[in-house]
Amino acid sequence: MSTTRPKVDAVIVGMGWTGAIMAKELTDAGLDVVALERGPDRDTQPDFSYPRVVDELEGSVHRKYLQSLSRETVTIRHGVGGTAVPYRQMGSFKPGTGVGGAGNGLEQAPAFPAIAGNASVLAPESSTLIRLVLGGGAMAGTQAAPSRLGMPAFAWRLSDDDAARRLTFIRGSWGNRASALGAGQVARTRADMASTETPR
Amino acid sequence: MAVVTLAACSPHSTDAGDAATSPTHDDYKPRWFTAAEWTFLHAACDRLIPADDIGPGAIESGVLEFLDRHMTTPYAAGDIWYLQGPFIEAAPQFGYQGRLALRDMLRVGIKAFDAHCVQSEGGKPFAELGHPQQEALRKSAESGHLRLSDISSKLFFDQLLAETRSGYFADPRHGGNKNMGSWKMIGYPGMRADYIDWVGVRDKPYPLPPVDLAGRRG
Numbered sequence: 001m002s003t004t005r006p007k008v009d010a011v012i013v014g015m016g017w018t019g020a021i022m023a024k025e026l027t028d029a030g031l032d033v034v035a036l037e038r039g040p041d042r043d044t045q046p047d048f049s050y051p052r053v054v055d056e057l058e059g060s061v062h063r064k065y066l067q068s069l070s071r072e073t074v075t076i077r078h079g080v081g082g083t084a085v086p087y088r089q090m091g092s093f094k095p096g097t098g099v100g101g102a103g104n105g106l107e108q109a110p111a112f113p114a115i116a117g118n119a120s121v122l123a124p125e126s127s128t129l130i131r132l133v134l135g136g137g138a139m140a141g142t143q144a145a146p147s148r149l150g151m152p153a154f155a156w157r158l159s160d161d162d163a164a165r166r167l168t169f170i171r172g173s174w175g176n177r178a179s180a181l182g183a184g185q186v187a188r189t190r191a192d193m194a195s196t197e198t199p200r
Numbered sequence: 201m202a203v204v205t206l207a208a209c210s211p212h213s214t215d216a217g218d219a220a221t222s223p224t225h226d227d228y229k230p231r232w233f234t235a236a237e238w239t240f241l242h243a244a245c246d247r248l249i250p251a252d253d254i255g256p257g258a259i260e261s262g263v264l265e266f267l268d269r270h271m272t273t274p275y276a277a278g279d280i281w282y283l284q285g286p287f288i289e290a291a292p293q294f295g296y297q298g299r300l301a302l303r304d305m306l307r308v309g310i311k312a313f314d315a316h317c318v319q320s321e322g323g324k325p326f327a328e329l330g331h332p333q334q335e336a337l338r339k340s341a342e343s344g345h346l347r348l349s350d351i352s353s354k355l356f357f358d359q360l361l362a363e364t365r366s367g368y369f370a371d372p373r374h375g376g377n378k379n380m381g382s383w384k385m386i387g388y389p390g391m392r393a394d395y396i397d398w399v400g401v402r403d404k405p406y407p408l409p410p411v412d413l414a415g416r417r418g
Contacts (some may be wrong), residue, residue: 051391051413057370062275076294085290085297089283135375147291 008032039067063090076166082147116174126181130189133163155193160186227263232271232303238324240310241267243327247334248364255379255385258364266367266376267306300351302359309356312348313341371413380418383410390418399400 009031011018019035026033042048042065059063075084115121120128138150154163160183165184171178208217215367228240241264251257256263270276300308300392303323317337321329326337340346342361344354366375369383371390377383383390390410410418 002249050393054391055371055373055413057366061366061370062273063280068280073282078291083288085288085294086282088282088297089295090280135376136213149291172309175280186367200210 004052005034008034010034011036066090078149081141112125115170118176121170122176122178124179126185127189127192129167130163130181130186130191133167134186134190135193149173155190160184161174228262228268230264230268232268237307237310238264238268238312240314240325242330243334243340243366244360247331247338248361248366256381258368260378261368261381262372262376262378263364263367266370266374267363269375270363270367271303273304276302278304296355298355302363304350305356305359306363308351309348309353309360312350313337313353313356316346316348341370372416373413379410380410380416383418 010022010026010033011024012023012033012035015023015035015037018063023035030068047053053059067176069088069090073087075086083142120132120160134153134155136151136153138148139170141148157168163186168175168180169180205314218382233241242259245258245263245267245369249258249261249263251260274280279299285301287299288297317324317326317329321333321337326334328335337346338357339355341348341357344352344357346353353410367374370377372378372380380390383387387405388410389395389406392408392411395406407411
């Protein structure tokens, strides 16, 4: 049976950082605000009293202050061709791990090859590397890892100079010692790609 | 900058009951683990964090007591993990996709690890092997090369190492980190609440010993 509550000016669903700031702004402006939060009732005292609240085992390992995934979770896949799987443990899915230059340059098998010591990255003839950045690329999907992980094309986003600077960075980082690339090399590859592109 | 006073407040325990002085690891009798599992863990945790001149080892720190008590928590029973189907093999980036809760990972893993040792190391379980053999097996599990029945050796290794670390570094109220030995080793001050006088200090170590949740000083 539904319960009818008194009407208010604004209802905030989820009292996180954004919700809390909005609640303050709206109440400061004189509005009547209700914020909804799921889970058990919690209050400053005793739930967040010192020092128990800083117990790292309960906080960071048991995730005492977060909702349990056993009650509700999401499924995730890396692309439309992949099979979505459940998100089972907090922190188990890390979107940033090993992605491009955000990581440590080491291999994140089987998703991302190492940048450090990578033959394609270090090749003196650098058009393959430039093509990858401008045109994007994807790995083959396998039965064990059906998602075709890849990177998008950046031709529309990066100027010749932008691309050259980034490639020079990865050719000289994580122990790599390959020569710098210039905007001219990127421009030539870009022109080659445009001239060989199949019209659709 | 004058660094004169330290607000070294000693926190009050909110639950003095479970923070009572706990017995040493020698007196502790396991309630979750079997005798065989206990013997395995004694040897394995001693290899993961051996005592040396830098700091205490896992055994003297009470990691075994921590493990046994931790296995009876809702967390170890899978309370905050999603453990229902569908069970689909997926790339490691999607996280663990199997059916086991933490306590089952350890139980299944210990049995499989000891079975492997008995089969391939002349009939001896892990605890009866010499340190060089134990180290070779440890490395093989850490890299995932070791083939165990029923469980990935790397999954088992990762979980056991994480649990050993938790026992070694978590507050003593959970059964490990006896006498705050690991905190003293790394200079972690524990539950002291106020460091405002030290925010700008870069050239000298924090001078006070750690305080635990029960308010004891290390």
